[in-house]
Amino acid sequence: MTMMTAGVDAGTTSIKATLLVDGEMRHAVADSPLDPNRTASRLLMGLLDDGVKMKDLDSIIATGQSRRSIKFAKKTVTEVSALAKGTAIVRPSAGTVIDIGAQGVRVVHIGPGGEVKDFALNTKCSAGTGSFLEVTAEIVGVPTSQLDELAADARDRSPINAMCTVFAESEVVSLVARGVERSDIVAGLHQAMVRNLMTTVRQKGTVGEVLLCGGVVMNTDVVKVIGEEMGSGVSMTVAEEPLFIGSLGAAALGGR
Amino acid sequence: MSPFYTAAKHMLRTPDGPSVGYMCEFVPVELIVAVGATPYRMCTGLQETTFSAEEYLPQTFCPLIKSTMGAYGEKPPFDLVVIPATCDGRKHLGELYSDDVNVHMMDVPITGETVHARMLWMKEVQRLRKALQSTFDKKITAKGLKRAILEENGRRELMAQLLEQRKGDLTLSGSDLMLVALMSRYMDVDRWSKAVNVLIASGSKRKTRKEGRTDRSGPRILLTGAPVILPNWKIPLLIEESGGALVLDSLCSGTRTMWQTAEPSGWSIQEMMIAMADRQMMSLCPCQIPFDAAWARIRTVIEDFQIDGIIHHVLQSCHPFGVEATLMRRRMEELDVPLLSLETDYSQEDVEQLRTRIEAFIEMLEGRSNR
Ligand code: SF4
Ligand code: SF4
Numbered sequence: 001m002t003m004m005t006a007g008v009d010a011g012t013t014s015i016k017a018t019l020l021v022d023g024e025m026r027h028a029v030a031d032s033p034l035d036p037n038r039t040a041s042r043l044l045m046g047l048l049d050d051g052v053k054m055k056d057l058d059s060i061i062a063t064g065q066s067r068r069s070i071k072f073a074k075k076t077v078t079e080v081s082a083l084a085k086g087t088a089i090v091r092p093s094a095g096t097v098i099d100i101g102a103q104g105v106r107v108v109h110i111g112p113g114g115e116v117k118d119f120a121l122n123t124k125c126s127a128g129t130g131s132f133l134e135v136t137a138e139i140v141g142v143p144t145s146q147l148d149e150l151a152a153d154a155r156d157r158s159p160i161n162a163m164c165t166v167f168a169e170s171e172v173v174s175l176v177a178r179g180v181e182r183s184d185i186v187a188g189l190h191q192a193m194v195r196n197l198m199t200t201v202r203q204k205g206t207v208g209e210v211l212l213c214g215g216v217v218m219n220t221d222v223v224k225v226i227g228e229e230m231g232s233g234v235s236m237t238v239a240e241e242p243l244f245i246g247s248l249g250a251a252a253l254g255g256r
Numbered sequence: 257m258s259p260f261y262t263a264a265k266h267m268l269r270t271p272d273g274p275s276v277g278y279m280c281e282f283v284p285v286e287l288i289v290a291v292g293a294t295p296y297r298m299c300t301g302l303q304e305t306t307f308s309a310e311e312y313l314p315q316t317f318c319p320l321i322k323s324t325m326g327a328y329g330e331k332p333p334f335d336l337v338v339i340p341a342t343c344d345g346r347k348h349l350g351e352l353y354s355d356d357v358n359v360h361m362m363d364v365p366i367t368g369e370t371v372h373a374r375m376l377w378m379k380e381v382q383r384l385r386k387a388l389q390s391t392f393d394k395k396i397t398a399k400g401l402k403r404a405i406l407e408e409n410g411r412r413e414l415m416a417q418l419l420e421q422r423k424g425d426l427t428l429s430g431s432d433l434m435l436v437a438l439m440s441r442y443m444d445v446d447r448w449s450k451a452v453n454v455l456i457a458s459g460s461k462r463k464t465r466k467e468g469r470t471d472r473s474g475p476r477i478l479l480t481g482a483p484v485i486l487p488n489w490k491i492p493l494l495i496e497e498s499g500g501a502l503v504l505d506s507l508c509s510g511t512r513t514m515w516q517t518a519e520p521s522g523w524s525i526q527e528m529m530i531a532m533a534d535r536q537m538m539s540l541c542p543c544q545i546p547f548d549a550a551w552a553r554i555r556t557v558i559e560d561f562q563i564d565g566i567i568h569h570v571l572q573s574c575h576p577f578g579v580e581a582t583l584m585r586r587r588m589e590e591l592d593v594p595l596l597s598l599e600t601d602y603s604q605e606d607v608e609q610l611r612t613r614i615e616a617f618i619e620m621l622e623g624r625s626n627r
Pocket of ligand 1: 282
C-alpha cells in the first residue's frame with residue numbers, strides 16, 4: 001500500500017499544501033483568500049493523482065495561524081511542531097529553523113528526531129516580518145519580489161531606526177522626500193527588518209546549524225543581512241523550497 | 257461546582273454589612289473576621305475598567321492595578337481599605353482615593369528573611385489590629401481571634417486535601433480548582449467549606465474507582481506568576497483547551513500558599529499575632545526578595561505533583577513577575593522541566609497568539625514524553 005499524507009499550512013497571506021506519496025513531495029501554494037478552507041482543499045485536490053480522492057489519504061494535518069479554519073483536516077498542529085519536523089526531513093543536520101513569514105517569526109530548536117526542544121515566536125508586533133517589507137516597499141514603489149535586486153545596487157544602507165512598521169513608514173516617506181536613492185532606502189529597510197526579527201531570535205538564540213525558511217528568505221539581501229547579524233560563527237542555509245517546510249512537516253507528522 | 261459558579265457571578269457585588277477591602281495576600285484576613293467584618297479582596301480582572309483608570313494612572317501600570325483602580329474609582333465602598341505597600345502600583349493606589357476613604361497601608365519588608373524584617377512585619381500586623389479596632393470601635397479579643405484562625409485554618413486544611421488529590425489522575429479540572437481557590441476570598445467559610453467537601457468526597461470516590469478523567473491526561477502543567485482574576489480567565493482555559501492537564505497553580509489569587517495554616521504556639525493574643533504574621537510573610541510574592549522561598553515551593557510542587565512543564569504568567573508592565581520569569585528560567589536549567597513564559601494583559605486580542613504558544617509548548621511536552 002502506498003502511504004499518502006497531506007499537510008496544509010494556512011498562513012495569513014498564503015496557503016501552502018504538501019502531499020507526501022511514499023516520501024515523494026508535491027507542493028502547491030495560493031494566496032490566502034477569504035475562504036482558506038476552500039482554497040486549501042482545491043490546492044490539495046490539484047496535487048492528487050487522477051482517480052485518487054481526498055478520503056483515500058492516510059492523514060491530513062493543518063498547521064499555520066488559520067489552522068483551525070481548515071475543516072477537512074483530521075488534526076491540527078502548531079507551526080512550531082510542523083517546522084521542526086519539516087526541517088528534520090530537508091536538512092537533518094540543522095539544530096535550528098528560523099521561519100520568517102508574512103506576519104510571524106518562528107525560531108525552533110530541533111532535536112535529533114525532529115522533536116521541538118525550545119521555541120520563540122514574535123510578539124504582537126509585525127516589524128520583523130514580511131508585512132514590514134510589503135508596507136514599506138510600497139512607498140518606495142517597488143514590488144516585494146524585486147527588493148533584493150534593487151538593494152544590490154545600494155551604496156549605503158540608509159539608517160531606519162523605527163522599531164515599528166507605522167513609524168518606519170513615515171521615516172521612509174521623509175527619506176524619499178529628501179531624494180535618497182531608492183536602492184539605499186530598500187537596503188536600509190532590509191537592515192531594519194532584520195534587526196527587528198533578531199529580537200525574536202535572541203530570545204532563545206540558535207543551536208547548531210540554522211535553516212532559514214518562509215517567504216521572506218527568498219529575498220537574497222535579507223538573507224545576507226541575517227548572516228551579518230548572526231556572525232560568521234553560525235552556519236546557515238536557505239531551504240530549497242522555503243515556503244513548504246511547515247506544510248511538509250504537517251504532512252510528515254501524519255505518517256507516524 | 258455550582259456554588260462556586262454562582263459565587264463567581266456575584267463576585268463584584270460588595271458585601272453587605274461591615275466590610276474591609278484588602279488588596280493583597282499579605283493581609284491576615286483572620287483579624288478582619290475577628291473584628292466582625294467581611295474581608296473582600298479588591299483585585300479585579302475586568303478589562304473595561306482598565307481604560308477608565310487611565311484618568312488616574314500612567315498608562316504603563318499593570319492591568320491589575322488599572323482594573324482595580326477603574327473598578328472602584330476614588331471611593332471604594334468599604335469601611336476600611338487595607339493595602340500592603342508591595343509593588344509600585346499598590347503603594348500608590350491608596351493615595352489616589354479621596355480623603356474620606358479610610359485607607360490603611362501596611363509596610364511590607366522588602367527583604368523577607370532578616371530578623372528585623374520579621375519584627376517590622378509583626379509591628380505592622382499589630383498596627384492593622386489597632387486600625388481595625390478603631391474603625392469598628394470594637395476590641396479584637398483572644399476568643400474572637402482564635403475562632404477566626406480556626407475557621408480560616410479549616411479552609412486551608414480543606415484546600416490541602418483538595419491539592420492532595422492533584423497527585424496522580426485529576427478528578428477536577430485545573431480551571432475549576434483555581435476558581436475554588438479564588439472564591440475562597442469571596443464566599444464565607446461555611447458555604448465555601450460545604451461545597452469543597454462535596455468536591456473532595458466525589459474526588460476520592462473517583463480516585464478509588466480509578467476514574468480520573470481521560471481528557472485530563474495530557475502533559476501536567478503548573479501555572480505560576482501574576483494573579484489570574486475573573487473574568488480574565490484566558491490562560492487557564494487556553495491551557496486546558498490545548499490539551500494540557502492543569503494540575504495546579506502557584507498564584508496568589510489561587511492556591512500558592514492557601515494550603516498553609518497559621519500555627520500559634522498557644523492561644524494568647526501575642527502568640528496568635530506572631531503565627532499570623534509569620535504565615536503571611538511567607539506569601540512567596542516576588543515583591544519581596546530573595547526568590548529562594550518561592551523557588552523552593554516550586555521545586556517541591558514539581559516533584560510532588562509530577563509536573564512536566566511550567567507556564568509562567570506575566571502581566572504587562574509588571575516588574576516583579578517579569579524579573580521572576582528570568583529567575584525561573586535560570587534556575588530551571590538545572591532541572592529537566594521546560595518553562596513557557598507568557599506576557600499578556602486583560603484584552604482578548606492576543607488569544608490566538610497565546611493559543612499557538614501554549615499549544616506548541618504542550619506539543620513539545622508530548623514529544624518529550626514519547627521519547
Ligand atoms: S502578587 Fe504579591 S503583591 Fe500582588 S497581590 Fe499577590 S501577594 Fe500581593
Ligand atoms: S501584577 Fe505585578 S505590577 Fe501588577 S499588582 Fe501584581 S505585583 Fe503589582
